[in-house]
Amino acid sequence: MKKKAVALKYDHHKDKAPRVVxxxxxxxxxRILSLAREHGIPIKKEDKLIEALLKLEIEQxxxxxxxxxxxxVLAWAWRLNEQS
Incomplete structure (x- = not known):
């Protein structure tokens, strides 16, 4: 089975919701997963969510x-960041 990845970004000052980057x-x-690891960005595997997010366009x-x-998922990532 092929690996799949989606990266999200959320800037609460300018975005109404997280967007696909x-x-x-x-x-x-x-490559997306490798870059996330290099930059200490938490990675969570949620197959159903990834499938839904893959249908979106970049910057959507x-x-x-x-x-x-x-x-x-974002709450999980924020808790991880607070613990480190």
């Missing part, structure tokens, strides 16, 4: 129906 499968997914804000799922 990178996405890909296979080698591109590997996530739609309201994904707010809850993305909020859970």
């Amino acid at each position: 990178a996405k890909g499968e296979g080698l591109l997914a590997e 804000e996530i739609p309201p129906e994904l707010y809850e799922a993305v909020a859970i």
